[in-house]
Amino acid sequence: MARMIGAKAIFVALTALFVSSSAALTAPAAALSMRTGAVTSQPIGHYEFCQSNRSECAAGQRDPGAAKVTAFGWKTIREINAAVNRDIAPMTDKELFGTDEHWTYPDGAGDCEDFVLLKRRKLIEQGFAPADLLITVVRKPDGEGHAVLTLRTTQGDFILDNLENDVRHWTETPYRYLKRQASFHPGRWVSIENGDAVMVSSVGK
Structure with missing residues (x-):
C-alpha cells in the first residue's frame, strides 16, 4: 500500500x-498581441494635436487587420526607428514650448510623443496602414509615463521606442501598458486589458 x-x-x-x-x-x-478593452480617455496632448490636424484623427479609418510584414518591411521599420532616434534630440515640452504637454511633429527636437508621431507618419508614407500604427501610453518601471508606437502584425504587437533602437515584441519591454489609439478610429483610445502580462514574460530576461 x-x-x-x-x-x-x-x-x-x-x-x-x-x-x-x-x-x-x-x-x-x-500574449502575442495586446488585448484591448473599452473606449477610454484620450490624452489631452493628442486631443489638442487632433484639433490642429483634423484629417489625421477623423473617423472612417479602415482596419484591414494586423499586417503581414515582409523582410523588406521589417528592414524599413528598423531603419525608420533608428533614424528618428538618431536625428531627433530628446527635449521636454517644458523646455521647448514652456508647457507640460504639446504633441507635434518634431523639428530637430522633441519628447517621446513627438518621436512617435514622426515614426508613424514616416511608416504611413512607406505604405503601412494607419490602423496598424497606434500611439500607446505606458508606464516605465520608475512610474513615469511614456509613449511608444505599437506596430500590429500577424506575429504580434511590436514596439518602436525612442529609448531603444531595437524594435522589440511588446512582451520583451519593461513597461506596463495602459492604453492606445483604437485601430478603428485614430481619434479614439482604448484600454489595454492585459498590460501587466508583459511583466511576467520579461522576468529573468
Whole structure:
C-alpha cells in the first residue's frame, strides 16, 4: 500500500509539473498581441494635436487587420526607428514650448510623443496602414509615463521606442501598458486589458 501511495504521489507531482510547464509554454503565445478593452480617455496632448490636424484623427479609418510584414518591411521599420532616434534630440515640452504637454511633429527636437508621431507618419508614407500604427501610453518601471508606437502584425504587437533602437515584441519591454489609439478610429483610445502580462514574460530576461 505504501508503495502504491508513493507511486501515486509521484504521478500527481509529475502531472502537476507537466500542466504548469505547458501553461508556461502557451502563455507567450496567448500574449502575442495586446488585448484591448473599452473606449477610454484620450490624452489631452493628442486631443489638442487632433484639433490642429483634423484629417489625421477623423473617423472612417479602415482596419484591414494586423499586417503581414515582409523582410523588406521589417528592414524599413528598423531603419525608420533608428533614424528618428538618431536625428531627433530628446527635449521636454517644458523646455521647448514652456508647457507640460504639446504633441507635434518634431523639428530637430522633441519628447517621446513627438518621436512617435514622426515614426508613424514616416511608416504611413512607406505604405503601412494607419490602423496598424497606434500611439500607446505606458508606464516605465520608475512610474513615469511614456509613449511608444505599437506596430500590429500577424506575429504580434511590436514596439518602436525612442529609448531603444531595437524594435522589440511588446512582451520583451519593461513597461506596463495602459492604453492606445483604437485601430478603428485614430481619434479614439482604448484600454489595454492585459498590460501587466508583459511583466511576467520579461522576468529573468
